[in-house]
Amino acid sequence: MRVKIxxxxxxxxxxxxxxxxxxxxLWRSKGKGNIYSLNPIIHNPQVVSDLSKKGLRVLRDIRKINKGAVVISSHGAPIDVIDRLKKKKIKIVDAxxxxxxxxxDIVKDLKARGYRVVVIGDKEHPEVRTLLSVAGKDTKSRKIGIVSQTTQSRANYIKGISEVLKNDFSEVRIFNTICNDTAERQILTRGLLNECDVMVVVGGxxxxxxxxxxxxxxxxxVDSYHVETKTDLKKGWFVSKKCAGVVSGTSTPDSTVKRVVQKIR
Ligand code: SF4
Structure with missing residues (x-):
């Protein structure tokens, strides 16, 4: 069986x-502690656990913090949460x-120009909650501005846009805010699907x-499986398969992908 990454x-x-x-x-704090990430710093439990061994604690409720520093994850944080941290005089490290x-910035600009902002994405995802907080209260304007969660698939985004267009509007502005890295991984995944008869997706x-x-x-x-680490792999998935394709999410370390590939081989 071939393995294609x-x-x-x-x-x-x-x-x-x-x-x-x-x-x-963490290094600058010299082990004095009180360094938190607001929710997990990335969506990968193994990496979060490694960082917690170095002293990064996951903060899920900001009522529980009174001193120290909070690292904002790559997804950002809602405006009201940042304001509450500032009021508590907690140091904010923005990642x-x-x-x-x-x-x-696009959402801020749309809002300033009187557009009603529509965010297409997973409602409960921290990035979408942050974008909605930047958009503020619904203006009921007939001018609509549409943005996407950076990790949406193109197909989902197009589907979402066509739903929005069924509503009454005087003007629509559409921004492609899907990040290139995400888009490229989706294209590569489709490419491997043409060649492989079993797929393994690695990530949190x-x-x-x-x-x-x-x-x-x-x-x-195509038979497909989602694994976090090599220990999730099952031998039976690969019986009589000719080609296994391996793809990974943006928060999956290279080392985890390598171990998965080695075990499949
Ligand atoms: S997926 Fe794209 S937008 Fe999201 S953290 Fe990575 S580079 Fe940034």
């Missing part, structure tokens, strides 16, 4: 940057991905972009 895998730019910022913050920030179960890759694989009808 997507030519683009491992951490994306924004995740690498967020981890580097978190590690530098929001610049591509996510770019989407914030809580990672939206990993789940999206898995959805693309499942929808194709």
């Amino acid at each position: 997507a030519s683009h895998s491992g951490f994306c730019f924004g995740v690498k940057r967020a981890i580097k910022i978190a590690e530098e913050t 929001t991905c610049p591509f996510v920030k770019h989407a914030h 179960r809580n990672s939206a972009n990993t789940r999206r890759l898995f959805d693309i694989c499942k929808e194709s009808g």
Whole structure:
């Protein structure tokens, strides 16, 4: 059986940057503690566990913090949460991905120009909640501006846009805020689906972009499996298969992908 790996895998730019910022913050604190990430710094439990061993604690409820520093993940944080941290005089270390920030800037601009902002994405995802907080209250304007969660699939985005267009509007502006890295992984996944008869998607179960890759694989009808680490692999998945394709989400370390590939081989 051949094993084919997507030519683009491992951490994306924004995740690498967020981890580097978190590690530098830990290093600067010289082990004095009280360094938190607002929710998991990335959606990969193994990486979050490694960082927690170095001292990065996951903060899920900001009422529980009174001192120290909070690292904002690559997804960003809602405006009211940032305001509450500032009021508590907690140091904020912003690791929001610049591509996510770019989407914030578009939303701010639309809002300032009187557009009603529509965000197409997973409602409960931190990035979408942050974008909605930037958009503020619904203006009921007939001018509509549409943006996407950076990790949406193109197909979902187009579907969402066509739903929005069924409403009454006087003007519509559409921005492609899907990040290139995410889009490229989706294209590479489709490419491997043409060649392989079994697919393995590597990444956190809580990672939206990993789940999206898995959805693309499942929808194709090719036998597909989502694993977080090599220990999730089952021998039976590969019996009488000719080609296994391996793709990974943007928050999956290269080392995890390599171990999965080695075990499949
Ligand atoms: S997937 Fe794209 S937008 Fe999201 S953190 Fe990575 S580089 Fe940034």
